[in-house]
Amino acid sequence: MARPSVLPSQSVDFPRWYQDVVAKAELADNGPVRGTMVIRPYGYAIWERLQAEVDDRIKAAGARNAYFPLLIPESYLRREAEHVAGFSPELAVVTHAGGKELEVPAVVRPTSETVIGEYMAKWVQSHRDLPLLLNQWANVVRWELRPRLFLRTTEFLWQEGHTAHATEEEATAYARRILREVYADVMTEVLAIPVVPGRKTRRERFAGAVATLTCEAMMRDGKALQMGTSHELGQNFSRAFGIDFLGADGERRLAWTTSWGSSTRMVGGLVMSHGDDAGLRLPPRLAPVQAVVLVARAGEGVDRAARTVADDLRAHGVRVELDDRTDVPFGRRAVDWELKGVPVRVDLGPRDVAAGRVAVVRRVPGSATLVPPAAVAEETRRALEEDQARLLTEARARLAERTADVATPDEALAAARDGWARVEWARLGPEGEARLAEEGVTVRCLVRPDGGLPGSDDEPGALAVVGRAY
Amino acid sequence: MARPSVLPSQSVDFPRWYQDVVAKAELADNGPVRGTMVIRPYGYAIWERLQAEVDDRIKAAGARNAYFPLLIPESYLRREAEHVAGFSPELAVVTHAGGKELEVPAVVRPTSETVIGEYMAKWVQSHRDLPLLLNQWANVVRWELRPRLFLRTTEFLWQEGHTAHATEEEATAYARRILREVYADVMTEVLAIPVVPGRKTRRERFAGAVATLTCEAMMRDGKALQMGTSHELGQNFSRAFGIDFLGADGERRLAWTTSWGSSTRMVGGLVMSHGDDAGLRLPPRLAPVQAVVLVARAGEGVDRAARTVADDLRAHGVRVELDDRTDVPFGRRAVDWELKGVPVRVDLGPRDVAAGRVAVVRRVPGSATLVPPAAVAEETRRALEEDQARLLTEARARLAERTADVATPDEALAAARDGWARVEWARLGPEGEARLAEEGVTVRCLVRPDGGLPGSDDEPGALAVVGRAY
Known part of the structure; x- marks a missing residue:
């Protein structure tokens, strides 16, 4: 599209x-x-x-x-x-x-x-x-x-x-x-x-x-x-x-x-x-609206079909909204729900109803599947679970990819251009920290190599996680 | 006591x-x-x-x-x-x-x-x-x-x-x-x-x-x-x-x-x-603690019995707290829970455990019943339901009893000494209202004789409910 x-x-x-x-x-x-x-x-x-x-x-x-x-x-x-x-x-x-x-x-x-x-x-x-x-x-x-x-x-x-x-x-x-x-x-x-x-x-x-x-x-x-x-x-x-x-x-x-x-x-x-260039992407567990049933165009049996799908989703514990404002163009509404990051969109119009299938469009992977109306709730529940996990996996991969293990303050500064650096705190120390600060880069926190919390400010072996911050 | x-x-x-x-x-x-x-x-x-x-x-x-x-x-x-x-x-x-x-x-x-x-x-x-x-x-x-x-x-x-x-x-x-x-x-x-x-x-x-x-x-x-x-x-x-x-x-x-x-x-x-002279009385539906299991004195099997009763209450959907602070005198704690208006108190000590019965004390009617520990949850649930209704019935009776139907501003003033008066708004009017106000008595609201809401400020037949107010 x-x-x-x-x-x-x-x-x-x-x-x-x-x-x-x-x-x-x-x-x-x-x-x-x-x-x-x-x-x-x-x-x-x-x-x-x-x-x-x-x-x-x-x-x-x-x-x-x-x-x-x-x-x-x-x-x-x-x-x-x-x-x-x-x-x-x-x-x-x-x-x-x-x-x-x-x-x-x-x-x-x-x-x-x-x-x-x-x-x-x-x-x-x-x-x-x-x-x-x-x-x-x-x-x-x-x-x-x-x-x-x-x-x-x-x-x-x-x-x-x-x-x-x-x-x-x-x-x-x-x-x-x-x-x-x-x-x-x-x-x-x-x-x-x-x-x-x-x-x-x-x-x-x-x-x-x-x-x-x-x-x-x-x-x-x-x-x-x-x-x-x-x-x-x-x-x-x-x-x-x-x-x-x-x-x-x-x-x-x-x-x-x-x-x-x-x-x-x-x-x-x-x-x-x-969020991505098309707008928010809300984790399903948090999303106030998990699925929107979007009536593309009015027509024979569409209203009833949309209502049935929405009721079915609700009965399956999905937080659902029905968008039947067919006096507003479909494209505009679709873009709007995308902007709002609603995890699942169920599109249906007269042709879909006649053909006995509707489109389940997922915000996170950006995929669309055609399924019979009776299968929407099951498909949606599966999508919500998968996409909750997918967002975390994606963010974890980014975090790993954009965190560099470095050895010097200069390398830390370079890494902080578009990510984080991890450097031994014993090598950086308060002086190195002060130098980074002059460039707007800060030590976000100290961590143990195994990810645990250091017990003191100068715990041997602790790593400094360094980056620019909001 | x-x-x-x-x-x-x-x-x-x-x-x-x-x-x-x-x-x-x-x-x-x-x-x-x-x-x-x-x-x-x-x-x-x-x-x-x-x-x-x-x-x-x-x-x-x-x-x-x-x-x-x-x-x-x-x-x-x-x-x-x-x-x-x-x-x-x-x-x-x-x-x-x-x-x-x-x-x-x-x-x-x-x-x-x-x-x-x-x-x-x-x-x-x-x-x-x-x-x-x-x-x-x-x-x-x-x-x-x-x-x-x-x-x-x-x-x-x-x-x-x-x-x-x-x-x-x-x-x-x-x-x-x-x-x-x-x-x-x-x-x-x-x-x-x-x-x-x-x-x-x-x-x-x-x-x-x-x-x-x-x-x-x-x-x-x-x-x-x-x-x-x-x-x-x-x-x-x-x-x-x-x-x-x-x-x-x-x-x-x-x-x-x-x-x-x-x-x-x-x-x-x-x-x-x-509330009454002993403290709050909370409606069970609202009470943050609906029942407290009060260990009167430590002793053989008491702790376990108390825990079993509390768990059973919780399993029955009752918001329960266990008070086993036996280093504080029983009487002081009982008075405190009474002050706090907790609807049900379950008292138990060594003698109760030995005798296989505990006291279920209800805050609203102020009654106490001895029941076997296994019957506490059922008894409590019934008490909570009854006492929610009882509080409303009691308050309704007081409202009815202390609302007098009167015909003149003077009678309204007299009634407002320790309750409310109901008087025809057509008889009182803004002038009568001003007179009452001088004595610190106000028209709380206008109602229809059948209890409905008047559609205008001067609806024929409307009654003024009059009293002192916080």
Whole structure:
């Protein structure tokens, strides 16, 4: 089929492709205040499904949801100086409310770390109150000068987990559990994005953390996107906020805390991991619409046949939509569903109905098969399963192909032109890291040669994964 | 069992009872900024379940979720003058961000009406784009001088629906459908709160609305709580925001819009509708924990017996928790679960295990039955069903008993001392309404004698439901 080119090619202008596909697939629009975003129904349906998958896993890890206020007294952000340093220029400040100037200005939360710290200190008294495992789904605001929809917006939606534990071992294990069982699992199994779990270098880690763990994903332009992070905070935050408890032995001790987050940024990662020149390609497990039954033209028996196929798909547990807007040209609608990345399209018109077969068109491999209407549901279910796996396999192959094992900073820079490099951290070191940074290339994370998480910043044998990043 | 009095009696000090039960059942705490609220895990679990019930029904009514920005340019709120008048003193304003003063201050949304209006105008072009049925789950901020947790907080969580339709009939029908199929249904069937659906008088309705429909509930102190509202906005908003469309006939027309909302306030209504002197009483369908297996004392075989009962309950689809903290006195834990309103408590200790029977204690009727462990799940399921119905029946009886049919404003005032009055609207009228208002008594809504919704502000035969309100 001749394809009207509705998007610029990824290979010609990737940033422009991204901007256009987000707009044309109706994922999001720019908001009226600089850097803010309107998430449109189709984009929000993707986020809702993603949120449910993350939430299920957070609950399975024993954390409970709560909600802390949007507005935080400015004074709170001065308590943990190191923490503030990273945020001040990003803050939005409420100075007037209730028709007059506030005595103490309130900050719109850039994270809830400080306010949650205050309440944890109040709620944790005895070892019986531990572990305290909290999570919050909320909007946060960090003023952005160079916003990009989903990737970097002044306001974004996220979850932030905050936990307190009696021992260091328990806190460390929990931070790692969240990285593995929540983030890496959702990204691999649901988003079909193969992530590299690793440990941030001292230079890249969260202010105040003892260790920052991350899931890094490679986009189709070879750049990295940090998709979720989990921090071991040691006793730094419990010291700053006074989170201590009476042990079973009658001794008062500081708790060990963690924090971890993932956000609407993941939607951007989804777009840039799987999308192609024709638009989005959604992993079937996440797709709000898994199959669309597209009536090409009205005609004898077409309506009833379309409805039967749609009902059958629904009965087989497929999230299906019926598109019978035959007053809009078929080609335009087909291109639109392609743009939206719906995994399966079932095309049918009068001739198909007469011939007793319809076309099942798959977005991921781009293939079309003719099958009898009664076989559509079975065919679709098989396609959805296959294409979920296919997207992951494809992304894994790209990641492997575009990651070079190198020996020097210069070679790392060369590899980072359109992919990643892996280099021994002992050879690169903080100095090599600083040199790369001058060229806009960063150490995304440190990993063990077997893919495991290094236990310290200078673990012998650790490899640095290096690349350009969003 | 002798009851340690952990709460003041409702009949002695209802406001104090409310404040204490919210704190002691660990539903919420005051936030650090005046009037804000920290929703604790137990309170949030209630909200999450309530939210899911509302969301399911909103989706069944065809609306789709989206997300609009928190920050709105101050100029937006000047477009619909009548609308602003109601809000200005309540606004929180961001004047500084990104380290400097903003050229245009941004308001923290008190509602998203204006920003959604702007985008609707952009998205609605043709009759094919209608109806446009949007909903948003979000936090909003309205500065409160006399805050009360859940009932009136500076920040609260809500959903706001905004829809645009091609005809007045369709818009009117949709606003009514939401009131009935979403709000009244959730409140009656899930919250077990019998609401009175009605129409607000001109004095009480939302600025800019043609009609405001409401669900009013009676609390245990006889006062009214507005639990959800649905507005017919006519063409007022589409005129202000330019929401127009090209009809099938080629004519350009203004759309007809609606908006509707419900909030965390419903949690306050839940507390005040069913709670008693011993604490909350949660309707089983909503309760995050439907049954708690309470190990009274450790002993031979107790742990295993408790675990077996809990597993059996879980296998029967009951949301169950196991409380085996035998280092905390049994009485204290029993009182605590009672405070939290958990519908069923299964008590067991060494003697029970030896005797082959455990106590099933029901929160709503306050009854206890001894049954063999193997019969607990069946007994619990029956109890949960019965007690859901019992709470509704009880609340219905109270509503009927404390609503007096009266003929004069004076009689209405007398009835409003500890309940509601119903009086012919034709007899009361705007003048009578103004007189009542001087005494702090308002017309909660107008209803038809058969309970239906009046079609206009002055429908002959309509009754005014009158009372004091939160």
